[in-house]
Amino acid sequence: MTKNIDIKVEYLTRVEGHGNIVVNVKEGKLELCHLEIIESPRFFEGILRGRSIFEAQHITSRICGICACAHSLVSLQAAEDTLGVVPSEQTTKLRKLLLHMENLDSHVLHIYVLVAPDALGVKSFVPLIDTHEKVVRRALRLKKTYNDVCDILVGRHVHPISCVIGGFTKLPREKDLDMMEKMLNDTRPDIDATIELLSAIKLPEFERDTEFVGLVSDADEYPMLIGDAGSTDGVRKNKKDYRAITNEFVVPHSTAKHSKLSRSSYAVGALARFNLNHSKLTPNAKKAAEFLGLKPKCINPYMNTIAQAVETVHSLDDSLALLHDIRNKGINYDEEIVVGLNEHGRIPVKAGKGVGAVEAPRGILFHNYEIDDEGKIVHANCVIPTCQNVNNIEEDMKKLVPELLPDKSEEEMTLLLEMLVRAYDPCISCSTHNLDVKFVNR
Amino acid sequence: MLSLLTDDVIGAITRSPSLLLITVGNDLRGDDGVGPYIAENLSPSRGDFFLIDAGGQPESILDSAEATGAREVIIIDAADFGGLPGEARLFGIDAIPETTMSTHIFPLPVIARLMEKDMGCRVRFLGIQAATFAFGAPLSEAVKKTADELLALRG
Numbered sequence: 295m296t297k298n299i300d301i302k303v304e305y306l307t308r309v310e311g312h313g314n315i316v317v318n319v320k321e322g323k324l325e326l327c328h329l330e331i332i333e334s335p336r337f338f339e340g341i342l343r344g345r346s347i348f349e350a351q352h353i354t355s356r357i358c359g360i361c362a363c364a365h366s367l368v369s370l371q372a373a374e375d376t377l378g379v380v381p382s383e384q385t386t387k388l389r390k391l392l393l394h395m396e397n398l399d400s401h402v403l404h405i406y407v408l409v410a411p412d413a414l415g416v417k418s419f420v421p422l423i424d425t426h427e428k429v430v431r432r433a434l435r436l437k438k439t440y441n442d443v444c445d446i447l448v449g450r451h452v453h454p455i456s457c458v459i460g461g462f463t464k465l466p467r468e469k470d471l472d473m474m475e476k477m478l479n480d481t482r483p484d485i486d487a488t489i490e491l492l493s494a495i496k497l498p499e500f501e502r503d504t505e506f507v508g509l510v511s512d513a514d515e516y517p518m519l520i521g522d523a524g525s526t527d528g529v530r531k532n533k534k535d536y537r538a539i540t541n542e543f544v545v546p547h548s549t550a551k552h553s554k555l556s557r558s559s560y561a562v563g564a565l566a567r568f569n570l571n572h573s574k575l576t577p578n579a580k581k582a583a584e585f586l587g588l589k590p591k592c593i594n595p596y597m598n599t600i601a602q603a604v605e606t607v608h609s610l611d612d613s614l615a616l617l618h619d620i621r622n623k624g625i626n627y628d629e630e631i632v633v634g635l636n637e638h639g640r641i642p643v644k645a646g647k648g649v650g651a652v653e654a655p656r657g658i659l660f661h662n663y664e665i666d667d668e669g670k671i672v673h674a675n676c677v678i679p680t681c682q683n684v685n686n687i688e689e690d691m692k693k694l695v696p697e698l699l700p701d702k703s704e705e706e707m708t709l710l711l712e713m714l715v716r717a718y719d720p721c722i723s724c725s726t727h728n729l730d731v732k733f734v735n736r
Numbered sequence: 737m738l739s740l741l742t743d744d745v746i747g748a749i750t751r752s753p754s755l756l757l758i759t760v761g762n763d764l765r766g767d768d769g770v771g772p773y774i775a776e777n778l779s780p781s782r783g784d785f786f787l788i789d790a791g792g793q794p795e796s797i798l799d800s801a802e803a804t805g806a807r808e809v810i811i812i813d814a815a816d817f818g819g820l821p822g823e824a825r826l827f828g829i830d831a832i833p834e835t836t837m838s839t840h841i842f843p844l845p846v847i848a849r850l851m852e853k854d855m856g857c858r859v860r861f862l863g864i865q866a867a868t869f870a871f872g873a874p875l876s877e878a879v880k881k882t883a884d885e886l887l888a889l890r891g
Contacts, residue, residue: 407842419842423849431850434842438796451796 297322297699301708313720315711316547317695327692329684329715331550342674347373347643347665348459348635354661354676355453358721360403362452363396363444364654365661365676367519372661373459375534375648377641377669384626385461390519391616392447392457393652394609397518399440400655401564401602401609404719405488406433409599412713413495429491432484439481443474460641463633465625475617478610485610489582492603497596497717498710502693504593504686505529505557506566507539508658509651516567516574516608518653526569526591527556533651536660540677552685553677559686562657562679563718564601565592576615579608595690596717602655636669643669654679656719680720687718740823740878741885745862748810748826749889755785756806757890760794760813760844766873767821767866768814770883773875777887785890795842802854809851811844812886814879815863822878823865824886832861 299319318326338357342350351369355362367389374381381389407419410429416422422430441451446466448454456463466474510530511521523539524530531539542551554560568575572583572590583589583604588597636643647664657679664673691711698707749755757778763769775789786804790797801809810826817825829848848859864883867876875883 403842420845420849423846427853430846434795434798434846434850437842438798441796 299699299704299707301704301711303708303712313715315691315708315715317691317707317711319695319699322699324692324695327688327695328547329688329691331548331684335549338676339674342663342671345671346635347376347663347669347671350661350663350671350674351454351458357676357678359452360400361396361654361656361659361721363392363448363454364652364659366448366454366457367393368650368652368654368659368661370457370459371519371650371652372648372663373650375650376646376663376665377459377643377648378646379460379641381461382626382629384465384620384623384629386519387616387620388447388462388465389457391613391620392444392454393518394613394616395440395444395447397609397655398606398613399437399444400719401606402433402436402440402488404655405492405599405603405606406430406436408716408719410491410495412709412716413497432487436481436484436488439477443477446470446474458631458633459636461629461631463631465627465630467625471617471621471625475614475621478613478617481610485606488606489585489603492600493586497594497599498713499594500596500690500694500697500714501593502595502690504689505555505560506569506591507555507560507562507682508566508570509653510570514574516571516576516612518567521651523651523658524570525555525560526566529555533660534649536649536651536662536677540660540682542677542681548684550681550684552688553682554685559689560682561595561686561718562682563598564605564655565595565598566657567653568592568601568604575604575608576611578611579604582607595687595714598717598719602719643667656680656721657682678721680718683718683720687715687720690714739885740820740882742824745824745826746889748860748862749886752785752808752810754805754807756788756801756804756809757785758788758790758794758797758801758809758811760790760811764871766868766870767864767876767879768869769875770814770864770866770879771812773880774812774883774887777883778890780890794844794847798847798850798854801851806855807857809848809855809857809859810862811848811859812862812864813844814866814869815861816866817863819865820878821865821867821876822882824882825863825865827861827863829859829861 301317303315314330316328350373351366354369355366357365411418445451449456506526509517509521510524511517522530522532540553542553545552569591586600588600645667650661652659659679660677662675663671666672759771759775761768761771763772780787786806788797829845832845852859
């Protein structure tokens with residue numbers, strides 16, 4: 295084969311942030327295959343230095359507009375680990391509910407606005423108003439509901455206010471529990487319709503075996519907020535050893551660090567969670583997986599969107615179960631915390647270190663803080679899911695491009711590469727570090 | 737500094753019998769805060785128009801917009817159309833790019849199209865040419881002047 299390809303996608307749409315895909319094939323040989331992350335670093339770790347650890351969740355939630363709750367929750371976990379605070383059972387349940395709302399909100403947005411246009415053969419979400427108005431309205435209804443429940447729980451649609459170290463400054467009242475339960479129950483038909491919609495979508499058939507990383511636990515629940523960091527290659531480490539999981543390294547073409555574990559790269563996110571913990575999904579979610587043809591271990595990265603759909607069923611089921619449980623036990627309002635930065639010394643402060651690990655919609659997310667005796671942060675490290683995925687996406691591209699070379703046009707290859715990157719639902723702004731496709735020769 | 741408000745902009749803001757003004761934007765990003773600035777300083781006290789500040793979540797306003805029963809909608813936002821800083825122009829929905837600055841929210845044209853369908857009325861964008869979108873920057877002098885002139889029209 296003597297084909298030459300020069301593909302350069304300068305502005306890849308329907309991903310968050312900016313990055314380039316550069317593919318260079320000369321006389322049929324793949325010479326360059328990069329996912330260049332070109333966004334400027336955002337220095338959140340630097341911003342945290344010198345600030346009170348009691349401020350950290352409010353600052354770090356601003357890393358992202360869609361996984362703000364995951365950043366808040368992992369920040370609180372890391373801070374509580376640092377301070378030796380153990381959250382109550384009630385607090386943990388409400389936090390799990392909050393994380394489910396974000397998972398639902400984020401997955402719905404990705405499925406409908408970012409992936410559906412490819413599957414339905416249009417360039418963006420907007421033309422779907424004319425051809426699939428019901429689908430557009432369903433997406434809006436779902437997103438609005440999950441945002442509104444988030445607002446009830448933590449005082450805002452994004453960037454939570456009321457979840458703080460040790461608990462919540464405002465706990466939901468009886469009427470709030472009623473309202474949330476009704477709102478969530480009302481989304482069931484739309485979630486069912488989402489599964490139906492995806493069952494009619496044909497995703498590209500491509501496979502590459504890789505290592506999948508996410509939270510693992512001995513408990514019965516599908517771990518989103520608890521557990522160790524583990525992999526499908528059998529690795530399992532306490533979250534405090536997260537650096538031995540992420541093994542970050544720098545590459546010249548990206549402002550995002552790359553990661554690897556047992557192999558040359560690893561993947562995080564909904565597909566990783568499914569591959570690691572599918573047996574712990576709710577029965578409805580398992581049925582949805584079976585209906586959609588998703589089976590472990592799935593090594594087709596395009597199926598990450600399907601795994602997200604399965605997780606929407608799980609998150610809805612588990613949210614309703616959590617609400618039911620919270621209602622049955624009754625809310626203990628004595629746990630409400632007075633707003634502030636621990637001015638009254640309710641929580642003892644001493645120098646220490648701590649780590650948090652939470653499953654954000656896009657994958658496992660780590661925060662690590664070190665504080666001095668006054669509770670000021672002297673060191674911080676945040677490892678974002680998209681950073682961990684970038685290296686794996688590049689490895690996928692390196693296998694995918696040669697497979698496409700014989701039959702696909704440059705235009706078709708570009709679309710499939712863009713769809714591949716979108717399947718990971720990357721948040722390039724968060725990663726500080728990614729998309730734009732450049733092909734050079736085949 | 738001369739006014740950059742054209743007659744069609746002034747007419748759209750003052751003559752509509754039942755007008756809903758929707759402001760969007762982020763007041764942490766320089767002139768992107770012009771929408772929130774107008775919302776903060778505009779009071780629909782005479783009852784002859786409606787105001788909704790959609791902030792950074794325009795997808796959440798469909799129901800409340802429809803509830804106003806307004807017969808015309810103008811969405812006010814900072815824009816970059818190559819005009820003079822502070823220049824205000826009216827655009828139809830089709831003129832607004834489908835991509836947004838963030839994929840974290842629904843595209844604004846989608847919200848506007850659905851609003852037209854639900855409310856049975858025209859929805860237009862009033863774009864105010866920004867001078868800066870820098871983080872932490874205040875409104876530029878030119879954009880603030882235009883905003884204040886718009887406020888005076890409905891003051």
